[in-house]
Amino acid sequence: MFENLSEKLEKSFKILKGHGRITEINVAETLKEVRKALLDADVSYPIAKEFCDKVKQKALGQNVLTSIEPGQLMVKIVHDELTLLMGEEAKDINVKGNFSTILIAGLQGSGKTTFSAKLANYLKNKKNKSVMLVADDVYRPAAINQLQVLGKDISVEVYTEEGVKDVVLIAKNAIKEAKSKNINVVIIDTAGRLAVDEQMMNEISSIKKAINPEETLFVVDSMTGQDAVNTAKAFNDVLNFDGVVLTKLDGDTRGGAALTIRHVVNKPIKFVGIGEKMEALDVFHPERMASRILGMGDIVSLVEKAQEQYDEDKARKLAKKIKTNDFNFNDFLEQIHQIKKMGNLKDVMSMIPGLGKEIKNIDIDDNSFKGIEAIIGSMTPYERENPAKIDGSRRKRISKGSGTTMEDVNRLLKQFESTKKVMKMASGANKLSALKNLRRR
Numbered sequence: 001m002f003e004n005l006s007e008k009l010e011k012s013f014k015i016l017k018g019h020g021r022i023t024e025i026n027v028a029e030t031l032k033e034v035r036k037a038l039l040d041a042d043v044s045y046p047i048a049k050e051f052c053d054k055v056k057q058k059a060l061g062q063n064v065l066t067s068i069e070p071g072q073l074m075v076k077i078v079h080d081e082l083t084l085l086m087g088e089e090a091k092d093i094n095v096k097g098n099f100s101t102i103l104i105a106g107l108q109g110s111g112k113t114t115f116s117a118k119l120a121n122y123l124k125n126k127k128n129k130s131v132m133l134v135a136d137d138v139y140r141p142a143a144i145n146q147l148q149v150l151g152k153d154i155s156v157e158v159y160t161e162e163g164v165k166d167v168v169l170i171a172k173n174a175i176k177e178a179k180s181k182n183i184n185v186v187i188i189d190t191a192g193r194l195a196v197d198e199q200m201m202n203e204i205s206s207i208k209k210a211i212n213p214e215e216t217l218f219v220v221d222s223m224t225g226q227d228a229v230n231t232a233k234a235f236n237d238v239l240n241f242d243g244v245v246l247t248k249l250d251g252d253t254r255g256g257a258a259l260t261i262r263h264v265v266n267k268p269i270k271f272v273g274i275g276e277k278m279e280a281l282d283v284f285h286p287e288r289m290a291s292r293i294l295g296m297g298d299i300v301s302l303v304e305k306a307q308e309q310y311d312e313d314k315a316r317k318l319a320k321k322i323k324t325n326d327f328n329f330n331d332f333l334e335q336i337h338q339i340k341k342m343g344n345l346k347d348v349m350s351m352i353p354g355l356g357k358e359i360k361n362i363d364i365d366d367n368s369f370k371g372i373e374a375i376i377g378s379m380t381p382y383e384r385e386n387p388a389k390i391d392g393s394r395r396k397r398i399s400k401g402s403g404t405t406m407e408d409v410n411r412l413l414k415q416f417e418s419t420k421k422v423m424k425m426a427s428g429a430n431k432l433s434a435l436k437n438l439r440r441r
Helices: 003-016 024-040 045-060 070-086 112-126 141-153 167-180 198-211 226-239 256-265 286-293 299-308 312-323 329-341 345-349 370-377 381-385 392-402 406-428 431-440
Strands: 100-106 131-136 157-159 185-190 215-221 243-247 269-273 281-283
Touching (some): 003 024, 003 070, 003 286, 024 045, 024 070, 045 256, 070 286, 100 112, 100 198, 112 131, 112 141, 112 185, 112 215, 112 281, 131 141, 131 167, 141 157, 167 185, 167 198, 215 226, 243 256, 256 269, 329 370, 329 381, 329 406, 370 392, 370 406, 392 406
Parallel strands (some): 100 185, 100 215, 131 185, 215 243, 243 269
Antiparallel strands (some): 269 281
């Protein structure tokens, strides 16, 4: 995410390296490169120019403190302006009260149906809401089937009306059904098109007028770049939506849409999709995103993701096992599953300050744990609980059963022993207590 933009911005700040103060000349040279980086990221020229003009105005008005280098000051100013450009602060979804309706709009292929299910999962697990999904795309049967499959996966009811083509009627009936079942939130997944057309706009507009939703969200594929911004403007002119959702932000995107869509439509980006898993949905925080773009990491989001997987009772039991040297492969496997639940591995690692730049050219496969899981899965319950008892003959059987080599099995056993030592040392430093204190803040 934003790797090219981050790299080019970093190069632009190096122009100020070695300078004792900020001058109009070195600022102009730096901002020339910043503007190029923004244009390469598919930011429109007028917005890139306006952005750089604001940075220049602030930079020339600053006195560089003796403890801060000009390059560091410029990074701070650019960070603040990026945050303002993307919306300044996070905006939560409006689902207050006992009942809310959310209307989902967007082009075909933007990821509306997947997002609808992710949002249902988010509201169910993080907002403690009961949710109903509504399949209101009457043109594409696959969309209805997809929503039904996703709904089943997250244990959320999906409302459909087979053979009915009246989208307004389906929406109204779904709301009536949800209210009769005391369901808190109804999410209506509507049809998309390959391009903005009058029929599509009239249809989605008629649904909105009929149901008067608390939230209308526009879903846009961030990989479409500046076209996404133009499409958002066209939709907003008709729907006056409440917020934007950027999908596929983990893909090969230049980031222009994320940077400028808020500026163009004057509506907040509320969520970003960062993967295919139902948990791969994040609330959009402009300040955190600006930090990540500038290679400063995002430790707050990383801690939040870790806390979501944190189970105090399990952590207490694990700490006791580590202390008594009873940590086994069942515990090891549980830790792997918790890490995987945090999301895309490279994306998670990039949140660690200073690490994003180091791993940008490293291919980190989300399936990298599969070999380890296969090896552990080939162990007997006795072997998982007693790793020290895994002798040569057992290792040979495990390697055959997991489709790996003896070297792979030996490597894992060695890594496991090293992990046990590190975790025991960490427990001695009372890490569990530190994590509890962090959770209370």
